[in-house]
Amino acid sequence: MAKFDRYFLSQLLALFGFFSLILVLVYWVNRAVSLFDTLISNGQSAVVFLEFTALTLPNVIRVVMPIAAFVATIYVTNRLSTESELVVVQSTGFSPYRLARPVFAFGVIVFVLMSILTHLLVPSSNRQLTLRTAEIAENVAAGLLVEGTFMHPAKGITFYIREISASGELQDIFLTDARNTELQTTYTAKLALLVREDTGPKLLMFDGMAQTLNAKANTLSTTQFEDFVFDIGALVPSGDPTKRKPRELSTPELLSLAPELLEETGRSAAVFLQEAHERITQGLVALVAVMTGFAALLVGGYSRFGIWKQIVGAVVLLVVMETLDNAMSDIAQRDPEAWPVMYVAPALGLLATFVLLWISTKPGLFKRRRAQA
Numbered sequence: 008m009a010k011f012d013r014y015f016l017s018q019l020l021a022l023f024g025f026f027s028l029i030l031v032l033v034y035w036v037n038r039a040v041s042l043f044d045t046l047i048s049n050g051q052s053a054v055v056f057l058e059f060t061a062l063t064l065p066n067v068i069r070v071v072m073p074i075a076a077f078v079a080t081i082y083v084t085n086r087l088s089t090e091s092e093l094v095v096v097q098s099t100g101f102s103p104y105r106l107a108r109p110v111f112a113f114g115v116i117v118f119v120l121m122s123i124l125t126h127l128l129v130p131s132s133n134r135q136l137t138l139r140t141a142e143i144a145e146n147v148a149a150g151l152l153v154e155g156t157f158m159h160p161a162k163g164i165t166f167y168i169r170e171i172s173a174s175g176e177l178q179d180i181f182l183t184d185a186r187n188t189e190l191q192t193t194y195t196a197k198l199a200l201l202v203r204e205d206t207g208p209k210l211l212m213f214d215g216m217a218q219t220l221n222a223k224a225n226t227l228s229t230t231q232f233e234d235f236v237f238d239i240g241a242l243v244p245s246g247d248p249t250k251r252k253p254r255e256l257s258t259p260e261l262l263s264l265a266p267e268l269l270e271e272t273g274r275s276a277a278v279f280l281q282e283a284h285e286r287i288t289q290g291l292v293a294l295v296a297v298m299t300g301f302a303a304l305l306v307g308g309y310s311r312f313g314i315w316k317q318i319v320g321a322v323v324l325l326v327v328m329e330t331l332d333n334a335m336s337d338i339a340q341r342d343p344e345a346w347p348v349m350y351v352a353p354a355l356g357l358l359a360t361f362v363l364l365w366i367s368t369k370p371g372l373f374k375r376r377r378a379q380a
Contacts, residue, residue, distance in 0.1 A: 012109040012112070019109070019110070019113040022082055023076055030075050034071055069124045072293065076117045081318055084300070103305050104364055107298065121293050130254065164184060166181070167181040168180060179197060189222045190221055193220075208239045251272060254282065262280070277340055291353040296325055299360050304317045328355070332352035
């Protein structure tokens with residue numbers, strides 16, 4: 008690469024790394040706060056919290072990387088234009104197409120990084136996150152087996168066991184379900200067992216009583232029971248970890264449209280194809296966003312008043328492209344034959360890039376038209 012190309016590319020990569028770090032930290036902190044509240048309140052350790060936050064990082068990076076690449080391109084191009092470096096280089100014979108070469112190389116790097124994330128790291132981390140979430144749910148249910156302590160496994164739930172026998176029987180149970188403030192129920196039982204089923208853990212109580220307080224009607228009703236089942240698993244929402252979701256499958260598995268995978272996930276072929284091609288287009292959209300942002304800033308040439316109009320135009324183009332990409336994604340989800348529409352947004356973005364670069368090669372085009380008018 009020419010010396011200017013290496014200089015331009017190094018500036019883009021440096022600012023891309025900086026903006027990526029800032030955006031990832033902001034996004035990660037926002038995500039970490041909710042994770043911390045959920046995990047720590049369930050009695051999990053800081054190690055589990057760090058593990059979960061690490062598993063969410065690939066998806067966070069996938070979200071912020073195109074934005075960081077676009078902002079880095081706008082920032083570096085604006086700085087080179089403001090400091091007249093682009094004007095000097097253009098005066099030596101560099102055309103807008105020639106200036107776009109290091110930007111294209113930068114876009115290809117971003118595309119490769121996005122592809123690694125979308126095809127490898129994000130599906131793998133999503134799968135591992137699902138498995139660990141299921142394990143945490145099991146641990147929360149097992150954590151209820153503590154005698155002599157009032158526990159609160161979920162908001163509005165209070166659970167107490169006087170004693171746990173050597174055979175695993177729970178003696179003298181007290182359970183209050185106040186999730187519905189208008190209808191609170193208190194269960195007491197002499198004996199209970201915690202059993203595991205496919206739908207989750209269940210608390211099987213024997214020889215007890217249920218007292219229901221209707222706050223609205225101001226009434227108290229009692230019911231004696233010989234046995235009663237309370238769904239402990241409902242306190243910890245979790246799906247079947249053995250059944251994968253489309254976002255946890257590899258791209259070749261999605262494109263295969265295997266009947267057993269469709270049955271396992273319960274999704275249609277259209278959803279599979281949409282998910283697979285979306286992973287490809289995410290990298291393409293990032294590449295096109297970089298190129299479009301650079302081309303938009305070249306339109307109009309150098310101005311001592313800055314290029315803020317071009318910057319606004321580049322942002323508008325990015326918003327339009329993202330909106331179109333989301334609209335095409337919705338269409339692809341409804342029809343398995345409609346997956347080619349996923350490439351409409353990057354194709355139109357690429358066309359807009361060539362049009363803007365062509366316009367930038369004719370800086371007097373609009374001036375002549377205004378003069379003729």
